[in-house]
Amino acid sequence: MSGTGSGTHDGGRVHAEGDFGWHLGVLLSAYQGSVAPLLGELPHATRGYQILAAVVHGDQPTQAALAAHLGIDRTVMTYVIDDLVEAGLVERRLNPADRRARKIVATPQGARTLADLEERVRQAEDGLLDALSAQERAAFRLLLRRTACRLRNVEPAADPCTAAESALKDIPAPR
Template sequence: MRVSASTSENKKPRNEKPRDEAEDLALETDLGWAIRMVSGAFSRGATASVADLPGKARGYLVLVALAGGEPPTQLALAKEVSLDRTVMTYLLDDLEAHELVTRRPDPRDRRARQVLITDTGRTRLGQVRRSLAAAEARLLTDLDDQDAQQLRTLLSRVAQTAQRELIAPDEADC
């Protein structure tokens, strides 16, 4: 005698995966998919915000890195924002030509140069940040303030881990 699917909840077709495994394989739960979707949406929304800034997104990252704290050397700044030092030199040349940053000899090592944000650079950074905040708000519209803050905190922690791995790759991989 056959048992129909409606009378037996314990029997599953042979090709059906257990429910929890199927949920784990869902696209919506895949980290790579989520990062790609969020990154793409943010990138599209942010592109207009940084379009007139020398170096665009890279220029923005440099200005953000310079906005607080002790002026870094050019090399330290390149490491902080994960840019090749040659690329950093050309980017700083462009930012300096637009009077957004300035460079001076490092008082601790006259061979090195410190990079400082100018008042014009701070003003421009404020304008870009307001424009980016609007793009972020559109992207985070389905989150309440607490969830949005938690997302920022968690992403920052993951980004710091990723940055450490870029700077000092796991020696076991060598």
């Protein structure tokens, strides 16, 4: 992204047709800067948080399926899971459907840790999105989730996004 993107400024305001990539980059950078310090001693910071959240809220049958769902290389996933196990946040269990495979499950400590982190991360996200009303933030999250799930081509049967969209379907669109 260059400093001369398609978005132009007039009196401190960016035109609506501004550079989409620049907007995403600014938001991602601000997100990382706000959330990373909240993750404290969590192994692998943001990646560890995403894995822990997927383990607590999802139902991936194997470590390989978890890696594929999150788009993480399987060999990298092994190291991250090892560190989360060592921290007492997750454990590997035999998959009842396939005893050769291991399913990653959260420990009680892992579930408590995630609940605490989710609250702090949500507050940081709300701070980043404070230019939006509560309804606009909810709509933004819904639209972002829908777009990300479609791009990841998430399977409908294992799609946490569909459940989240259903839960948020009654939120009125911003005016």
